[in-house]
Amino acid sequence: MKLVTAAEMRQLEAAAIAAGSSEVQLMEEAGLAVAQESWMLLGTLEGRRILVLAGPGNNGGDGLVAARHLYDWGADVAVYFPKGHRETARLDELRAREIPLLMGEDDPEGQQLAAQLAAADLVIDALLGIGQRLPLDPADPIARALAALASTRSSYQPPKIVAVDVPTGLDCDTGAVDPLLVRPDITVTFGLPKVGMYQLPGSDAVGRVQVIDIGIPKDAVDAVPLELITSRWVRQHLPARPADANKGTFGRVLVVGGSRRYRGAVALAAAGAYRAGAGLVTIATLEELAHDLAGAIPEATWLPQPPGPDGSLPGETAITLRSEWAAARAAVIGPGLSLTDDTRAFTWAALPDTADCAGGVVVDADALNALAAMDDASARLHPRAILTPHPGEMARLLRTTVPEVQRDRLGAARAAADRFGCIVVLKGAHTVVAAPGGRAALCPFANPLLATAGSGDVLAGIIAGYLAQGADPFTAARLGVYLHAAVAEALEPEYGRAGLIAGEIAARLPRIVRDLTQS
Numbered sequence: 096m097k098l099v100t101a102a103e104m105r106q107l108e109a110a111a112i113a114a115g116s117s118e119v120q121l122m123e124e125a126g127l128a129v130a131q132e133s134w135m136l137l138g139t140l141e142g143r144r145i146l147v148l149a150g151p152g153n154n155g156g157d158g159l160v161a162a163r164h165l166y167d168w169g170a171d172v173a174v175y176f177p178k179g180h181r182e183t184a185r186l187d188e189l190r191a192r193e194i195p196l197l198m199g200e201d202d203p204e205g206q207q208l209a210a211q212l213a214a215a216d217l218v219i220d221a222l223l224g225i226g227q228r229l230p231l232d233p234a235d236p237i238a239r240a241l242a243a244l245a246s247t248r249s250s251y252q253p254p255k256i257v258a259v260d261v262p263t264g265l266d267c268d269t270g271a272v273d274p275l276l277v278r279p280d281i282t283v284t285f286g287l288p289k290v291g292m293y294q295l296p297g298s299d300a301v302g303r304v305q306v307i308d309i310g311i312p313k314d315a316v317d318a319v320p321l322e323l324i325t326s327r328w329v330r331q332h333l334p335a336r337p338a339d340a341n342k343g344t345f346g347r348v349l350v351v352g353g354s355r356r357y358r359g360a361v362a363l364a365a366a367g368a369y370r371a372g373a374g375l376v377t378i379a380t381l382e383e384l385a386h387d388l389a390g391a392i393p394e395a396t397w398l399p400q401p402p403g404p405d406g407s408l409p410g411e412t413a414i415t416l417r418s419e420w421a422a423a424r425a426a427v428i429g430p431g432l433s434l435t436d437d438t439r440a441f442t443w444a445a446l447p448d449t450a451d452c453a454g455g456v457v458v459d460a461d462a463l464n465a466l467a468a469m470d471d472a473s474a475r476l477h478p479r480a481i482l483t484p485h486p487g488e489m490a491r492l493l494r495t496t497v498p499e500v501q502r503d504r505l506g507a508a509r510a511a512a513d514r515f516g517c518i519v520v521l522k523g524a525h526t527v528v529a530a531p532g533g534r535a536a537l538c539p540f541a542n543p544l545l546a547t548a549g550s551g552d553v554l555a556g557i558i559a560g561y562l563a564q565g566a567d568p569f570t571a572a573r574l575g576v577y578l579h580a581a582v583a584e585a586l587e588p589e590y591g592r593a594g595l596i597a598g599e600i601a602a603r604l605p606r607i608v609r610d611l612t613q614s
Contacts, residue, residue, distance in 0.1 A: 126160020158221025360431025367556025
């Protein structure tokens with residue numbers, strides 16, 4: 096499913112009009128869909144009171160079309176205009192039906208609005224559409240209407256709310272939310288869902304999103320560079336598992352990392368790769384860690400390495416491993432390394448050698464921090480590299496701040512993908528996967544169960560597991576990101592929103608894949 100910004104949506108609407116639709120037709124399709132969703136939300140319209148809050152633009156026009164249909168289908172409908180309306184033809188249609196039209200300028204104290212809201216079974220928010228800018232002016236009549244709606248929403252029997260295209264108070268490009276926004280039960284959005292609906296805090300402010308086809312040409316939709324990762328897409332792109340396969344069929348993953356301080360990270364990454372379906376995982380780590388961890392993951396093979404002076408892999412290890420990259424189809428470098436002088440020297444020396452790993456390499460954790468300090472970083476990366484930073488690591492890669500990264504996560508991921516010339520996975524709520532040139536994908540999930548130590552190591556291993564099975568880097572990253580988060584979604588009814596540990600993510604992964612393929 097593609098996601099669009101406000102500007103892209105306007106371009107798609109223009110493409111629909113150029114293909115033979117009209118603005119009137121698009122509005123009719125949109126308003127009809129809002130009316131139908133309102134009917135389904137209420138279950139019946141007979142004796143139900145519906146209030147449409149109509150703004151002065153096209154969003155308000157969609158609300159007027161919905162009002163007309165709902166009245167014709169038997170509902171008791173009224174329309175409230177906080178700021179007047181320019182759609183005189185549609186107003187005439189409503190007047191002909193004797194639908195009450197209430198004007199905000201005739202209700203300076205808001206008494207009529209309060210009375211209508213108190214009596215309503217359902218309110219349609221058709222105040223502002225994709226062109227709105229935040230923050231809203233608290234003195235604006237639209238803001239006062241939202242405040243009145245919020246007050247009613249907290250009553251004993253609050254009305255249900257349907258938002259037209261986007262809730263009023265949502266920046267549909269960034270997901271920023273105005274304090275006056277009133278969360279709807281359903282957002283009926285037109286053409287394609289908007290980016291801000293899948294970025295926090297916006298994703299928590301839209302209710303259930305219902306996407307309505309209004310006749311946008313398919314070729315125009317196909318050209319949109321941003322998509323939402325869906326379960327359907329995942330089912331279609333999971334690697335084949337032929338019955339006559341052997342472990343070589345599913346590839347070898349080389350995991351390189353570990354230090355005395357971070358001992359378990361390589362084992363978690365290895366578990367992620369195995370649970371994603373890799374045939375064999377080899378771990379290159381410190382001798383003492385190999386000895387300690389062998390029992391924890393007996394399925395792995397080991398390349399024990401002597402430690403450097405600061406207890407991490409020294410630069411000389413890069414020479415030792417030179418022949419190992421080509422023996423693996425995919426690799427992970429970074430889990431548990433720790434950021435020391437040894438780590439910096441090792442990462443600088445090893446990264447160019449990873450190009451011998453045919454399927455690609457996942458660069459994670461302190462390998463990313465070492466990379467961020469390199470002036471020739473992009474030149475040292477595997478052409479099929481996947482970087483998996485959390486916001487702090489991303490800030491170091493882009494030489495900016497965490498608040499700047501979080502303010503525009505999609506933009507940050509795209510900027511890093513272009514700067515380093517590879518796939519970038521910006522972890523966090525609604526993880527972003529970006530490719531050079533602007534193509535990107537968002538994870539639909541934002542779950543605090545994943546905010547636990549080692550979760551990122553498991554994700555790196557999962558992605559490498561799909562690389563080992565032949566997936567291209569962009570596909571492997573999207574598969575890993577979705578399935579890693581889907582584990583938390585599946586376990587939330589059992590765990591709540593805390594208490595999941597990283598090893599359980601890996602252990603649960605095969606059942607998530609099974610459930611997806613059987614659904």
